[in-house]
Amino acid sequence: MKTTGNTILITGGGSGIGRGLAEAFHALGNQVIVTGRRREMLDQTLAANPGMQADVLDIRDGADIRRTAARLVAQFPALNAVIHNAGIMRTEDVREPGTVDAEETISTNLLGPIRLTAALLPHLLDKPDATIMTVSSGLAFVPGAVTPTYCATKAAIHSYTQSLRYQLSDTGVQVMELIPPYVQTELTGPAHASDPNAMPLKDFISEVMGIIQNSPEATEICVERVKPLRSAVTGADYDAFFKRFNDARSGPTVARWKGAAGRGKWR
Template sequence: MQISDNTILITGGGTGIGRALAEAFHARGNRIIVTGRRREMLQQTLDANPGMDAIELDIRDAADIRRVAGELRQSHPTLNAVIHNAGIMRTEDLQGGDTADAEDTIATNLLGPICLTAALMPLLLQQAQSTIVTVSSGLAFLPGAITPTYCATKAAIHSYSQSLRYQLRDTPVRVLEIVPPYVQTELTGPAHASDPNAMPLKAFVDEVMAIIEASPDAQEVCVDRVKPLRNAAAGGDYAAFFQRFNDARSGAAAAQWKGRSAP
């Protein structure tokens, strides 16, 4: 991915990783459009970053996705990159019989990016060079059992990214997957943003941008902190690693995250 002179749409750009990426790319001379469901968060991002644009978007709503894609064709015909960052993460009791959280998570984390990619594809294909950036997770490769559907959607996004990259191999569109570790954001609530066990947001985005600058043809961006999860299956003791990892998360983390969702 070229690091500057892009027109980039970033979903979930009002908070967390999305906003931090928006600001990092904006500082490098890119035209940025952030989307999200909450107008007040988008406005805060615009106020802090003159020159950015914003469009409200409910990524769960196929009709809203089509509306936004239509608006972008008119307002930003040079759009050549989309960063699929919007997502939610919820704890689930799989013995409880309730699938509402699972359905919402799949609609947001998986169907949303698939539908938005499809809606933007004609515009991306007509550019000289374009990039589709997906944001998966280290939990795509070693799931955390207390957030099962989140992990499943991120594993699906990884798989989808591989298939998308292959199908687009003879086009001007490239596919880049960013694989975050546990990062200090409010994904599961305010305590998440100050958890000392999570990677500071600025450090994460700085490392991501450095990797993209150094390796513009990269297909995956994995900061050092996520590599144990990304490479868990290759380590030879996956079952033991899975057990240790989830045992560590099932106590205090489960209590902290219980009932919490993304803003």
């Protein structure tokens, strides 16, 4: 992916990783359009970044995706990149009845990127330097058992990205996957943003941009902190790694996430 001269659409760009990426690409002189469900978050992002553009989008709504994609392509004909960042993460007790949280997680994290890709792809195929970047997670490879549907959607996004890349290999559309570790955002609530166990957002964005600039043909973007999760799936002792990883996430971490502020925030 080239890092200058783009017109980039970033979903979930009002906060967290999405806003961090938006500001980094904006600082390099790209035209950046951020979308999100909450107008107030988008307005805060625009106020801090003159020249950036924004549009409200409910990524859960297929009809809204189609309308918004058509509007943005008409308004920004140079649009040549999309970063599928919008997502939610919620804890679930599989023994409790009800699947409302699971269904909303799937519609946001999985159906949203698939639908938006479908809506934008005819336009992107006509661009010489087009990019589709999905955002999965280290949890796609080693699931965190307290957020089962989130991890399942991220594993599915990883699989979808591989198929998308393969099918578009004879086109001018580059398909990349950003695989974040645990990063200080408000994805699961305010406490998440200050958790010392999470990677500082500024450091994460800096490392990601460095990888993109130094390896523009990369298919996967993995900062150093996520590499143990990314590679664990290929190890002979995966079951032991999975148990150690989830055991370490038990106790205080789970209790905090299950609190009132830990229901999961949009990013």
